[in-house]
Amino acid sequence: MAALKRSAQTVVQAARSDKKITTQALLAGLFPDLMELFGDRLSGDDPALRGGIATFGHQPVTVLSTDKGSDLESKIATHFGSPTPTGYRKALRLMEQAAKFNRPIISLINTPGAYPGQSAEEQGQGAAIAADLLKASQLPVPMISLIFGEGGSGGALALACGDRVWMLQNSFYAILSPEGFASILWKDAKKSGQAAKVMQLLPEQLLAQGIIEKIVPEKQPATLIETLREQLLAEIARLQQLTPTELLVQRQARFRKF
Amino acid sequence: MRLFNKRHYIHLPAAPAELKQRQSQVPDGLWQRCPYCHESVYYRDLGAFKVCPNCQYGFRLTAQQRLDQLTHQFQPWDTGLTAQDPLHFPGYQTKLAQVQHKTGLQESVVTGKARLGHYPVALGVMDTHFFMGSLGSATGEKITRLFEKATAQRLPVILLTASGGARMQEGIHSLMQMAKVSQAVAAHHAAGLLYIVVLTDPTTGGVTASFAMEGDLILAEPHALVGFAGQRVVAQTTQQPLPSDFQRAETVLQTGFIDRIVPRPQLAQTLRQLLAWHQPKVGE
Ligand SMILES: [Zn+2]
Numbered sequence: 001m002a003a004l005k006r007s008a009q010t011v012v013q014a015a016r017s018d019k020k021i022t023t024q025a026l027l028a029g030l031f032p033d034l035m036e037l038f039g040d041r042l043s044g045d046d047p048a049l050r051g052g053i054a055t056f057g058h059q060p061v062t063v064l065s066t067d068k069g070s071d072l073e074s075k076i077a078t079h080f081g082s083p084t085p086t087g088y089r090k091a092l093r094l095m096e097q098a099a100k101f102n103r104p105i106i107s108l109i110n111t112p113g114a115y116p117g118q119s120a121e122e123q124g125q126g127a128a129i130a131a132d133l134l135k136a137s138q139l140p141v142p143m144i145s146l147i148f149g150e151g152g153s154g155g156a157l158a159l160a161c162g163d164r165v166w167m168l169q170n171s172f173y174a175i176l177s178p179e180g181f182a183s184i185l186w187k188d189a190k191k192s193g194q195a196a197k198v199m200q201l202l203p204e205q206l207l208a209q210g211i212i213e214k215i216v217p218e219k220q221p222a223t224l225i226e227t228l229r230e231q232l233l234a235e236i237a238r239l240q241q242l243t244p245t246e247l248l249v250q251r252q253a254r255f256r257k258f
Numbered sequence: 259m260r261l262f263n264k265r266h267y268i269h270l271p272a273a274p275a276e277l278k279q280r281q282s283q284v285p286d287g288l289w290q291r292c293p294y295c296h297e298s299v300y301y302r303d304l305g306a307f308k309v310c311p312n313c314q315y316g317f318r319l320t321a322q323q324r325l326d327q328l329t330h331q332f333q334p335w336d337t338g339l340t341a342q343d344p345l346h347f348p349g350y351q352t353k354l355a356q357v358q359h360k361t362g363l364q365e366s367v368v369t370g371k372a373r374l375g376h377y378p379v380a381l382g383v384m385d386t387h388f389f390m391g392s393l394g395s396a397t398g399e400k401i402t403r404l405f406e407k408a409t410a411q412r413l414p415v416i417l418l419t420a421s422g423g424a425r426m427q428e429g430i431h432s433l434m435q436m437a438k439v440s441q442a443v444a445a446h447h448a449a450g451l452l453y454i455v456v457l458t459d460p461t462t463g464g465v466t467a468s469f470a471m472e473g474d475l476i477l478a479e480p481h482a483l484v485g486f487a488g489q490r491v492v493a494q495t496t497q498q499p500l501p502s503d504f505q506r507a508e509t510v511l512q513t514g515f516i517d518r519i520v521p522r523p524q525l526a527q528t529l530r531q532l533l534a535w536h537q538p539k540v541g542e
Contacts, residue, residue, distance in 0.1 A: 116487030
């Protein structure tokens with residue numbers, strides 16, 4: 001992959017592009033029999049964080065995915081892909097369910113971050129994400145995450161605390177948006193290009209630092225889905241060779257090194 | 259003042275006498291404006307606990323001042339752990355050296371083994387004077403080790419949080435600390451041990467979205483700012499003025515995320531009582 005020379009700004013733009021493969025396309029391609037499940041069993045359902053059960057290879061898996069929506073109405077309903085506490089609690093519920101029934105978890109991530117609205121704060125956005133981090137560290141089933149567009153901060157991390165984190169070639173994973181970073185550090189959101197550069201948010205940079213395990217080349221949707229299916233199946237099979245204890249020890253080591 | 263009696267006290271390294279003196283000086287003269295109620299307060303009226311007599315808001319303290327108020331026995335852990343520069347971020351090392359010199363701290367948290375009354379605890383105190391208490395790699399490492407040592411020694415953990423959020427200069431490595439610390443908290447929980455969080459002003463961002471919200475008991479100081487997203491970002495998102503007590507401890511308690519608000523002068527006694535109620539039974 002002749003990727004090292006590309007500019008961070010270009011990749012950020014590509015990750016956010018309208019041409020980026022959508023959640024809908026990924027779910028339909030990878031999990032044609034996905035049975036979507038709704039609600040956090042507390043207060044509601046958040047369309048920005050979808051989940052359910054699907055057949056994958058020879059077994060059922062639990063699927064979690066952020067969703068940016070496809071038309072104006074759904075984009076507004078999903079806050080442009082920014083989950084609310086309700087979404088993170090739905091993820092928690094489905095993670096617990098997966099653990100109980102020994103289902104591997106696959107999470108698909110494309111979010112600018114957790115929704116920063118007044119209601120989200122009042123409903124405990126911090127506590128909801130914290131609960132996911134705490135739970136993910138103890139899940140006795142394999143969990144693989146794919147960041148396929150934006151990997152925005154704690155809102156992405158909440159779904160990427162498992163055994164493997166992969167990224168599509170045109171995606172990024174960062175502590176904050178380059179705009180937010182520039183405005184906090186340099187009081188100038190227009191310096192986002194410069195911010196993207198110093199933040200080292202490119203997949204190849206994150207791979208080199210051990211933050212992620214794999215970069216998946218971006219191709220035509222059908223080819224991409226085939227590649228992803230093969231690689232995910234192989235990796236789940238590898239992780240399922242481990243006992244739950246071995247799995248948790250490895251997962252702990254994965255984050256302990258930072 | 260008995261509270262500040264240092265005879266049985268182990269000093270933190272790199273905190274010279276001159277530094278302590280500087281920290282105890284009133285920066286803005288004899289009158290200070292309360293950041294919460296905006297009343298002007300004569301510095302003596304703040305008292306030993308540095309609390310606004312008008313509204314009970316606790317002025318921001320250094321980690322050292324916190325320790326002085328809570329314990330007379332403190333054995334620091336991992337004092338040699340200092341901030342790393344994983345991204346080789348322009349200007350970060352220089353800024354770090356300046357802040358380390360100014361505060362006498364190596365990182366934004368002080369951790370160690372303390373005694374509160376009769377009870378040994380693993381104690382951590384974050385300090386906003388060091389990069390706004392932001393979550394650097396060494397901050398996360400010290401807190402992780404605090405939990406790991408507490409689990410190994412079967413100690414409860416008390417953590418006083420204060421943080422502006424992520425350490426921008428460490429990028430994604432700051433984010434990884436949220437997961438790393440959470441794993442150590444989970445192991446401590448799994449061992450059946452007590453974890454008490456004390457939210458102090460301000461506790462925000464990645465700290466709120468991880469270990470600050472993972473306690474068995476979550477206490478807060480009056481009017482402490484507690485939230486995930488910054489207020490400016492929330493106001494931009496909402497496009498309307500925020501309520502006056504938005505993200506203040508009293509509001510966060512009402513919405514269900516804080517167990518109890520404890521005025522600073524009662525904090526030590528409250529913690530001792532909670533520790534007493536969670537002592538292992540004889541034979542355990
Ligand atoms: Zn006041």
